[in-house]
Amino acid sequence: FCVALILDRAIPQADMGLLGLLAGAMVALAVSSGLIGVLQQSLTAKAGQNIIFDLRNELYRHLQRMSLHFYTATRSGEIVSRINNDVNAVQGVATGTIVAIAGNVAGLVATSIALFSMNWKLSLVAVMVVPAFYLPSKIVGGIRRRLATETQESQASLLAFLNERLHVGGAILTKIFGQGQADARSFSSTSARVRDLNVKQAVVGRWLFMILSVFSAMGPALIYWYGGYQVIRDELTPGLLVAFAALLTLLYRPLMQLASVYVDIQACVAVFERIFEYLDLEPDVRDKPEAARLERTTGHIVFEGVGFSYPAPSRIFVPEDDALTPAERTDQFALRDVSFEIAPGQRVALVGPSGGGKTTVTYLVPRFYDPDAGRITLDGRDLRDLDQEKLRRHIGMVTQETFLFHASIRENLLYARPDASESQMVDACRAANIHDFIASLPDGYDTVVGERGFRLSGGEKQRVSIARALLKDPSILILDEATSNLDATSEYLIQLALEQLLRGRTSLIIAHRLSTILNSDKIVVMADGRVVDQGRHEQLLARRGLYAELFEQQFAKVLELNGAQRPQNA
Numbered sequence: 050f051c052v053a054l055i056l057d058r059a060i061p062q063a064d065m066g067l068l069g070l071l072a073g074a075m076v077a078l079a080v081s082s083g084l085i086g087v088l089q090q091s092l093t094a095k096a097g098q099n100i101i102f103d104l105r106n107e108l109y110r111h112l113q114r115m116s117l118h119f120y121t122a123t124r125s126g127e128i129v130s131r132i133n134n135d136v137n138a139v140q141g142v143a144t145g146t147i148v149a150i151a152g153n154v155a156g157l158v159a160t161s162i163a164l165f166s167m168n169w170k171l172s173l174v175a176v177m178v179v180p181a182f183y184l185p186s187k188i189v190g191g192i193r194r195r196l197a198t199e200t201q202e203s204q205a206s207l208l209a210f211l212n213e214r215l216h217v218g219g220a221i222l223t224k225i226f227g228q229g230q231a232d233a234r235s236f237s238s239t240s241a242r243v244r245d246l247n248v249k250q251a252v253v254g255r256w257l258f259m260i261l262s263v264f265s266a267m268g269p270a271l272i273y274w275y276g277g278y279q280v281i282r283d284e285l286t287p288g289l290l291v292a293f294a295a296l297l298t299l300l301y302r303p304l305m306q307l308a309s310v311y312v313d314i315q316a317c318v319a320v321f322e323r324i325f326e327y328l329d330l331e332p333d334v335r336d337k338p339e340a341a342r343l344e345r346t347t348g349h350i351v352f353e354g355v356g357f358s359y360p361a362p363s364r365i366f367v368p369e370d371d372a373l374t375p376a377e378r379t380d381q382f383a384l385r386d387v388s389f390e391i392a393p394g395q396r397v398a399l400v401g402p403s404g405g406g407k408t409t410v411t412y413l414v415p416r417f418y419d420p421d422a423g424r425i426t427l428d429g430r431d432l433r434d435l436d437q438e439k440l441r442r443h444i445g446m447v448t449q450e451t452f453l454f455h456a457s458i459r460e461n462l463l464y465a466r467p468d469a470s471e472s473q474m475v476d477a478c479r480a481a482n483i484h485d486f487i488a489s490l491p492d493g494y495d496t497v498v499g500e501r502g503f504r505l506s507g508g509e510k511q512r513v514s515i516a517r518a519l520l521k522d523p524s525i526l527i528l529d530e531a532t533s534n535l536d537a538t539s540e541y542l543i544q545l546a547l548e549q550l551l552r553g554r555t556s557l558i559i560a561h562r563l564s565t566i567l568n569s570d571k572i573v574v575m576a577d578g579r580v581v582d583q584g585r586h587e588q589l590l591a592r593r594g595l596y597a598e599l600f601e602q603q604f605a606k607v608l609e610l611n612g613a614q615r616p617q618n619a
């Protein structure tokens with residue numbers, strides 16, 4: 050338009066002012082259309098990224114609410130892959146699709162109107178080809194969907210594999226068993242699968258394009274055949290026929306583009322399904338709407354006929370099968386009819402053979418799982434009526450395996466209580482006998498403990514975890530005593546630290562040490578998921594049951610060595 054004005058007006062009239070104005074307008078036009086492009090891109094990118102952002106946050110929050118069942122049954126790499134790869138895969142389609150659909154539909158409508166107003170008979174012929182676009186798109190869409198699912202699955206297993214093998218524990222296993230070569234081959238084959246699937250996904254789209262190109266070539270052929278007939282009968286001029294055929298490409302191009310968007314969407318649906326599979330999982334430990342938020346507790350815990358079984362891992366991912374029938378559970382129960390009481394401030398030791406259900410009992414107290422039968426009460430209230438988060442504020446846990454984040458010692462400690470002051474933190478570490486050690490490190494409390502705390506020795510890690518629990522200052526303490534034998538000094542330091550931690554708290558201890566057992570107010574003997582006996586050391590010993598047997602096996606020798614009296618008649 051500007052060019053026309055320059056040639057027809059400005060030059061003939063020798064109007065320099067108009068010439069400059071029009072030249073300027075040409076530049077301004079280019080700038081503004083460029084800016085509109087940037088604006089459009091920025092809006093679509095923002096919209097797409099916001100969808101991803103919301104989806105990812107929602108997924109993370111949802112997974113946080115899942116009970117331990119989910120985490121024990123799922124490879125962590127698989128979880129990471131869904132939050133990362135799958136959500137990313139949605140992004141491409143989320144950003145481009147809306148604009149593509151809107152633009153192409155508008156083009157389609159405009160061209161159709163133009164065509165029908167030119168010649169409705171010819172238009173009907175042209176439109177006859179359109180349904181032919183549908184079937185190939187549907188078939189290719191289905192293939193693409195299947196490929197997308199497979200691609201995401203192999204990507205997830207690739208990540209899960211990496212996550213296990215390239216972690217300290219896994220790396221040690223690989224090295225010691227010399228499986229490096231085999232692992233590399235295994236990695237390479239999964240990796241090759243990901244490669245091949247991605248190639249297939251890319252090529253399948255091109256096949257669709259090819260098929261559709263053939264169909265769109267058939268359109269003009271039909272038009273020239275039928276239009277030629279109309280020209281012969283003088284119903285149409287040759288010029289109009291050519292113009293019509295040219296317009297036809299404007300009809301088919303958006304159609305082809307819509308078909309390819311449809312195929313992309315199918316791939317996206319496959320990925321969405323994977324994401325929603327997680328979002329649809331119902332957390333099996335839930336808060337009731339009217340859940341009580343316990344502000345204070347005396348620590349009075351009662352197990353009343355508690356039964357519990359771990360569901361088979363495959364069951365965990367079937368949300369609608371939430372309620373397993375009793376028959377499906379009873380053959381693999383972990384706890385059956387467990388009853389015992391922990392009075393406020395009492396120290397209760399759990400003892401018994403491995404696999405007896407001790408750990409399971411300790412997991413039920415902070416509601417990592419809810420029991421299937423019976424109930425557990427805290428200060429007379431069923432745990433299922435309490436708000437999980439508030440309940441857990443009152444509970445400290447020191448496990449055998451100390452987990453530390455790859456962060457500084459300070460950050461690991463403050464995770465228990467972010468608002469603790471420096472002196473509170475140091476006091477906790479002093480009480481846990483770990484302050485002097487931390488202070489002797491070059492970076493002190495800012496020393497990074499390394500992946501899962503691997504830079505610290507077993508005894509040091511345990512004392513850090515005791516300090517962490519001290520900092521939290523809970524009224525109820527759950528302790529899984531380490532079975533591994535540390536050297537005498539470490540053992541002594543830990544023992545002193547634990548005494549600090551246990552003082553004045555209600556505690557439930559999976560006990561392995563004689564001193565812990567003897568110092569308990571009550572011993573609960575567990576075997577095969579049942580409480581076999583309970584009472585004080587002397588009472589249990591006198592009954593000459595399982596406890597006496599276990600005691601004989603484990604500790605009689607120690608007592609003998611120490612010159613202590615062997616229990617009578619044992």
Ligand code: ADP
Nearest residue numbers: 121359360383402403404405406407408409410
């Ligand atoms: P203990 O602590 O006394 O050694 P546990 O409480 O760890 O015993 O285990 C009790 C039973 O529950 C065992 O038979 C064990 O195999 C089973 N078990 C423990 N954890 C799981 C789990 N996550 N899924 C399925 N079964 C489990």
